[in-house]
Amino acid sequence: MSEIRKHYFLPEYCIIAEGRAKRPSEFAAETGGAEPETRPTHCAFCAGSEEKTPPAGSVYKEGRIFADTKEKRVRKWDFRCFQNLFPALSPIPAFSELSGGEGGSSPGFGFHEVIVESPVHGKKLSDFSAAELSELMQVYRDRVCHYRAHENIRYVSLFKNSGGAAGASLDHPHSQLLALPLLPPLLKTELQAIGNEEKCPYCILLEKEKESTRFIRENRECVAFTPYCSKSPFEVWILPKKHVNYLGDCSKEILSGLGEMIGYVLNSYGKVLGNPAYNYMFYQLFDAPEYHLNLRLLPRISLVAGFELNTGIYINTVSPERAASYLRGDKLPEE
Numbered sequence: 001m002s003e004i005r006k007h008y009f010l011p012e013y014c015i016i017a018e019g020r021a022k023r024p025s026e027f028a029a030e031t032g033g034a035e036p037e038t039r040p041t042h043c044a045f046c047a048g049s050e051e052k053t054p055p056a057g058s059v060y061k062e063g064r065i066f067a068d069t070k071e072k073r074v075r076k077w078d079f080r081c082f083q084n085l086f087p088a089l090s091p092i093p094a095f096s097e098l099s100g101g102e103g104g105s106s107p108g109f110g111f112h113e114v115i116v117e118s119p120v121h122g123k124k125l126s127d128f129s130a131a132e133l134s135e136l137m138q139v140y141r142d143r144v145c146h147y148r149a150h151e152n153i154r155y156v157s158l159f160k161n162s163g164g165a166a167g168a169s170l171d172h173p174h175s176q177l178l179a180l181p182l183l184p185p186l187l188k189t190e191l192q193a194i195g196n197e198e199k200c201p202y203c204i205l206l207e208k209e210k211e212s213t214r215f216i217r218e219n220r221e222c223v224a225f226t227p228y229c230s231k232s233p234f235e236v237w238i239l240p241k242k243h244v245n246y247l248g249d250c251s252k253e254i255l256s257g258l259g260e261m262i263g264y265v266l267n268s269y270g271k272v273l274g275n276p277a278y279n280y281m282f283y284q285l286f287d288a289p290e291y292h293l294n295l296r297l298l299p300r301i302s303l304v305a306g307f308e309l310n311t312g313i314y315i316n317t318v319s320p321e322r323a324a325s326y327l328r329g330d331k332l333p334e335e
Ligand SMILES: [Zn+2]
Pocket: 043, 044, 045, 046, 047, 120, 121, 122, 171, 172
């Protein structure tokens, strides 16, 4: 058992089974990478198709924010944010039902927003410039703050699905945001675990992993590493060096640092894994000063199957140490 294990405060398990290991190129061949880029004429997210989506409440254009009206849509935009046409949650009560937890079930109150990241169909985040990524992080911050201000919202889930294997139904760059009236169980468990610690465990992890073989890279504002308990090959965590609770606490510099690091990791995924489908998720809380914002990236190159669903234990065929060395670009002896 490694010394670092005690710094991972969550009761998570994984099985590192390198005997089943493949070379990264084999993952790429198996998963086939993301879908080919096509530009379907029916894509509602493309420039020129603005009428096909609900009116966008926030349209970013040349550094300023505008809003569509029902009659008139803003053109030549950089980013567009609107309510999902097929939402999982809705501000209209009784639209759907949220089941589970202490209360049994409740009306599925909430918001489900789409953030279109570029007017260009098929553009990849790994091809975004540092300035574009920084601007995207600012859009994220604005949207999270917007929903935080709502009196009934307790949690904002902000994530990106890229590629069919990651759950994306469209090959147009976009992220999604679900604003929930409750704290999800995952975050609740994490908060309880943090409450048992004397110091912020993420602040400790940051320092420890900077010195470890799982370290990938740092910039002025953030550190990237593969977590000790990686759920799947090439999982990456990005942590701001400053203890910030959520995106609303982040300065422009931290946002730029986050954007730059996302760009680096996605570029490395491209080089090592051949443009895989991936998810990234922000973990953040706005009413918990003890929480440390973190971002987790997962390339979708392995399946969550019966064993994982049955036990919550993940089988990972690439050790996080080996994954980190690939993502750092080290020359490996077996290559
Ligand atoms: Zn499109």
